[in-house]
């Protein structure tokens with residue numbers, strides 16, 4: 079089944095809706111997004127619809143390889159990004175980078 083929605087922490091959704099955030103880093107439970115498909119974005123906490131995005135790519139990414147390039151695309155400082163990912167996916171080395179663009 080091709081996924082048609084994705085959730086983001088509510089406090090991060092303005093970055094997605096403005097087009098500033100163009101990647102998200104997730105674990106294997108969310109590596110099944112399909113490039114070229116359109117996906118609805120919802121807030122994780124209240125399931126409010128935020129916007130639509132088009133998936134561009136899904137690529138493996140090790141936690142230790144996360145760098146400034148990823149932080150820029152996440153529109154977050156690198157130390158904050160790594161801290162969030164460690165909280166959400168503790169002790170997970172094997173992650174996935176989902177690239178996307180805002181549907182205007």
Ligand SMILES: CC(=O)Nc1ccn([C@H]2C[C@H](O)[C@@H](CO)O2)c(=O)n1
Pocket residue numbers: 085086087090102103104122152154159162163166
């Ligand atoms: C359900 C769930 O895991 N939701 C997530 C996971 C991650 N994010 C954000 C946090 C960072 O900006 C990137 C990297 O993981 O994605 C999220 O908003 N919601």
